[in-house]
Structures are given as structure tokens and as C-alpha cells.
Amino acid sequence: MxxxxxxxxxxxxxxxxxxxxxxxxxxxxxxxxxxxxxxxxxxxxxxxxxxxxxxxxxxxxxxxxxxxxxxxxxxxxxxxxxxxxxxxxxxxxxxxxxxxxxxxxxxWHGESPVSELTRAQRAQLRDAVAAWQALELDVEGQEKSMAMDYDALLAGYGAQLVGLPMERALQQLVVRAARELALLPEIPRVLTHHDLHPGNLCLNEDTLVVVDWEYAALGCAWFDAAALIQRCGMKAEDIAALPAFATIDATQLADGLMRARWLCEALECLWYWARGLAGTDRKMADLMRDTLRLFKQPELTAED
Missing domain, CATH: 3.30.200.20 (Phosphorylase Kinase; domain 1)
Structure with a gap:
């Protein structure tokens, strides 16, 4: 070497x-x-x-x-x-x-797409998500649980926010995230990537390969659903066709996607606040703006 x-x-x-x-x-x-x-x-x-x-x-x-x-x-x-x-x-x-x-x-699995996903690439990605949602993972005998503990994740963020200039406001964001998570329409726990975006997709001779599984766990597929729409150009009907969402109706789907979109953005902001911006291309002004925008978005109740 x-x-x-x-x-x-x-x-x-x-x-x-x-x-x-x-x-x-x-x-x-x-x-x-x-x-x-x-x-x-x-x-x-x-x-x-x-x-x-x-x-x-x-x-x-x-x-x-x-x-x-x-x-x-x-x-x-x-x-x-x-x-x-x-x-x-x-x-x-x-x-x-x-x-x-x-x-x-x-x-090596090739380069990431340089432009928006094509229709064929979106179809490949949708089929891949459907396949991993349908997998029956072997959870017996694993050294650690394969499930994501969202409560522990949020608690960890809360601990890492202590002492920051915006700590009080950011702790409120953590509390709201916990409420939004609890109000997501119930779906089965399935394998969830938790970080889907075009940069984590590679093209290997026209075959789409999904990389960067470091946040993957048995978890809440609403997070992948929101990312597929926001970052990968899919539509609600694509999400409705996935195995994890087979038992919910159109109203629940719309409600869940709205909450999941807010949650994805909130957790991304909290991630940056918790780890700091060193080594990233994120600017503090942008992080402040995105965080304040999340606070301004009205909180939906269970009845909404």
C-alpha cells in the first residue's frame, strides 16, 4: 500500500x-x-x-x-x-x-448518479426497498439488538446538546420529535436504511447498489419513505406499494409522510448540533435557519 x-x-x-x-x-x-x-x-x-x-x-x-x-x-x-x-x-x-x-x-460499485434519478433507477430503488422491507432478518444470537431505539437516540442527542448556546430551544426540538414519532401511524418494524439519498446510491453497469448502511436497523420505515419522496423523486403512490405500508389507508399515509418529513429534517438538524460542524460542508447560518424553520412549522395533533 x-x-x-x-x-x-x-x-x-x-x-x-x-x-x-x-x-x-x-x-x-x-x-x-x-x-x-x-x-x-x-x-x-x-x-x-x-x-x-x-x-x-x-x-x-x-x-x-x-x-x-x-x-x-x-x-x-x-x-x-x-x-x-x-x-x-x-x-x-x-x-x-x-x-x-x-x-x-x-x-467498488460505481459512481453515484450525477443528476436526478431516471424512471428506471427509481423503479430499481423502489424494488430494492420493497425487498429489504420484506426480509426476515435473523435476530437470534446477535451480539447487540438489531432494532433502533429511537428513545435512546433522542436522549443521546439531548445529552450532547447540554451547554450549547441554543440548548433550551434545541431540547424543545428533541421533545417535539419524540411526540411526532409517537404519533406516526403504526406500521410493522422492518429493515430501515435511515440515510437514503442519491449520494448513497451507486450505479454498477446500470444496476443500482445502495451503500452506507451504518445507520441501518430494524426500525420505522416512515424515515425511508420520507427520504424516497424528498430526495429520490418518488411519489406517495410509490410508498403505498411498499410492504411496510400495506395496511394503512390514504389518509394515514398522507399524515405519516407529513410527520416523517418533519422528523427527518429535525433529526438531521439535531445530528449536526450534536456532533458539531467540523469536517462537514454545513454552514452555521444554514443550520440556524433550518432549525428555526422547524420551530415555525405548526405541530399537528392526533386528530389532524
């Missing part, structure tokens, strides 16, 4: 990756030419395009609120073989040194 691109990466991580590749015949003769990749506000990404490899060096836990590396590894293991899932070569969860937070080695 060339050391130059890894000036910010601990030597223990480099050694672990090199050892892994030497132990696997299909990779032992590979000598990756790692180059930093654009994208990602917390993890460090590198690619060796000639070898069709991508390396993610994990960020520290405080930089990725809501991420559970053990859960991510369990989810990825159960997705292997799916045409829309990343091909994982190795997911290192256990740190090998004090500043090592693990790493993920996958195959």
Missing part, C-alpha cells in the same frame, strides 16, 4: 488491512493504489479503482451519533448476495488500537 494518502490514518489500521489482504488468496497479490474519495462528513473514504476496492476508515463514535458498528456489521452480513447491497469483503468492528474505530472494505 502507498502510505501517502493515509497520513491521517493510524498505522494500526493500515497494518490490519494489509494483514487481512495477505490472508486472503484473492487479495494477496493486490497492491492497492489508495486515493482519497470525496463525500462523507465523518468517515474517511479511499478507493483503488483499478482493483475495484473501496475502504472506509470509521470515524470516532462522537462524530457519528446514532451509529452502531456491531449492528451495521450484522445487517451487512445478512444482506450479502442481494443485487442492491454492497459486496463486503471485511467489516472490522473491534479496534486494534486506541484511536482505531474499525474499517470496512468493499468492492
Amino acid at each position: 502507498q502510505a501517502a494518502p493515509f497520513s491521517a490514518v493510524q498505522s494500526a489500521v493500515q497494518s490490519a488491512i494489509h494483514l487481512y489482504m495477505q490472508q486472503h488468496p484473492e487479495l494477496a497479490s493486490v497492491s492497492p493504489q489508495w486515493q482519497p474519495m470525496a463525500g462523507g462528513s465523518s468517515n474517511r473514504l479511499y478507493s483503488s479503482v483499478a482493483d475495484s476496492l473501496v475502504l472506509r476508515v470509521n470515524a470516532a463514535p462522537e462524530q457519528v451519533p446514532g451509529v452502531d458498528r456491531r449492528r451495521e456489521a450484522d445487517v451487512l452480513a445478512q444482506l450479502q448476495g442481494q443485487p442492491w447491497a454492497p459486496w463486503v469483503l471485511h467489516c472490522a468492528v473491534q479496534p486494534s488500537a486506541a484511536d482505531d474505530h474499525g474499517w470496512l472494505l468493499t468492492r
